[in-house]
Structures are given as C-alpha cells and as structure tokens.
Amino acid sequence: DGGITQSPKYLFRKEGQNVTLSCEQNLNHDAMYWYRQDPGQGLRLIYYSQIVNDFQKGDIAEGYSVSREKKESFPLTVTSAQKNPTAFYLCASSSAEGLAVYEQYFGPGTRLTVT
Amino acid sequence: LAKTTQPISMDSYEGQEVNITCSHNNIATNDYITWYQQFPSQGPRFIIQGYKTKVTNEVASLFIPADRKSSTLSLPRVSLSDTAVYYCLVGSPTGGFKTIFGAGTRLFVKA
Numbered sequence: 309d310g311g312i313t314q315s316p317k318y319l320f321r322k323e324g325q326n327v328t329l330s331c332e333q334n335l336n337h338d339a340m341y342w343y344r345q346d347p348g349q350g351l352r353l354i355y356y357s358q359i360v361n362d363f364q365k366g367d368i369a370e371g372y373s374v375s376r377e378k379k380e381s382f383p384l385t386v387t388s389a390q391k392n393p394t395a396f397y398l399c400a401s402s403s404a405e406g407l408a409v410y411e412q413y414f415g416p417g418t419r420l421t422v423t
Numbered sequence: 424l425a426k427t428t429q430p431i432s433m434d435s436y437e438g439q440e441v442n443i444t445c446s447h448n449n450i451a452t453n454d455y456i457t458w459y460q461q462f463p464s465q466g467p468r469f470i471i472q473g474y475k476t477k478v479t480n481e482v483a484s485l486f487i488p489a490d491r492k493s494s495t496l497s498l499p500r501v502s503l504s505d506t507a508v509y510y511c512l513v514g515s516p517t518g519g520f521k522t523i524f525g526a527g528t529r530l531f532v533k534a
Contacts, residue, residue, distance in 0.1 A: 312466075349526060350510065350525050352524075353521060356521070366521060398466045398467075407516045409514070409516075409519075409520055410457040410512060412467075412522070413469075414465075414467050417464065417466055
C-alpha cells in the first residue's frame with residue numbers, strides 16, 4: 309500500500325526543547341513538503357525538497373530545519389527558536405514533473421503541543 | 424503565483440448541488456487550477472484540476488470560463504460526509520514548488 313506516514317500523531321513537548329517530526333513516503337516521489345496549519349487557517353509552506361540532498365525554504369522557515377538524506381524521508385525539526393510551535397504539521401509528496409507538483413499526497417499529520 | 428479568493432464558508436443540505444467559486448483575476452497563461460478537499464484533522468486530498476472549459480471526474484466537476492479569471496467547483500448531490508474545507512490553488516507546470524493554500528471554503532452540509 310503506497311502512501312505517506314507521519315509519526316507520531318500527537319506530540320507533547322516542553323518549551324525550549326527541539327523536536328523532530330517524522331515523514332516517510334513509499335510513492336517514489338522526488339518532491340516532499342512540510343506545511344503548518346493553525347486552527348481555522350489554511351496551510352503554510354515551511355520547507356520543500358525537489359530532490360534528495362536539496363531543500364528550499366518556504367514562507368515560514370524560521371525556527372525550523374529539515375534534511376533530505378534519503379528519497380523516502382524528510383524529517384522536520386522544530387527548534388526552540390520557533391516562537392509559536394504549537395500547530396498541526398502536515399507532510400506531503402509529489403512527483404517533481406510539471407503539473408504533478410499540484411497533485412500532492414498528504415500524510416495524516418502530527419499535532420504538536422508545546423507548553 | 425496568482426492570488427485566489429474564495430468564500431469563507433457555505434452551508435448546504437444533503438442532496439443539493441454545491442458550487443464553490445474561486446476568483447483568480449491575475450491568473451497567468453500557463454497556470455492551471457487545482458482543488459483540494461480537507462476533512463478535520465486530516466491532510467488535504469486532491470480532487471480535480473483543469474485549465475479551461477469543463478473537467479469532470481467521479482467526485483466533482485470544474486467549470487472554468489473563457490477568461491479564466493474564476494473557476495467553480497461543483498459537487499453534485501452532497502452528503503453529510505462532504506462537510507470539509509475546499510481549497511483552490513493556481514500555478515503553472517514550470518512555476519516551481521511553492522504551492523500556496525489559502526484559507527479555503529468551509530462547506531457545512533446539513534441533514
């Protein structure tokens with residue numbers, strides 16, 4: 309069964325701690341994305357990666373870091389520098405070819421709560 | 424990237440046809456229009472994509488007028504399970520990877 313997995317589904321952390329969110333895909337997609345969603349809001353792009361070993365900042369990259377060492381994996385680290393980290397985090401992937409960028413497959417999300 | 428504008432929310436009743444319009448006045452020649460659906464606490468799901476005129480699949484229809492400055496997602500005979508947020512995106516095959524999801528339209532289907 310092809311798809312995207314994110315773990316854990318719920319994550320609780322104390323303020324000042326870094327936390328890493330996992331995202332794995334077995335769709336053989338080159339491109340992967342991280343979005344943040346706040347209650348009642350749309351999705352905001354944090355980082356994206358077009359290919360292994362390459363990634364670019366999205367609209368709200370401050371306080372976050374990523375790596376793309378394997379095609380299947382795109383972990384997101386929420387650092388202590390992120391002022392308001394509590395949110396719903398969504399990972400997605402797509403083919404990197406043309407219009408397929410707009411046909412993204414999303415994982416189930418991780419709800420992060422920092423207190 | 425072209426900016427899109429959608430109604431914040433819509434209400435409907437089961438069995439009705441629902442039309443959600445997205446305005447994209449600055450759409451570029453190479454841009455396509457894509458719609459997603461998102462249920463609470465889940466990731467969005469691709470619904471339909473088109474360039475002009477009409478596109479139909481098993482879930483919805485997408486109507487795009489000749490000037491392409493707007494588009495309408497049509498959901499036939501909605502059910503309670505169609506209650507979700509619907510997002511309209513605009514972008515071109517060569518526009519890069521910075522996809523923009525706006526606030527979307529919250530559709531609430533009542534019994």
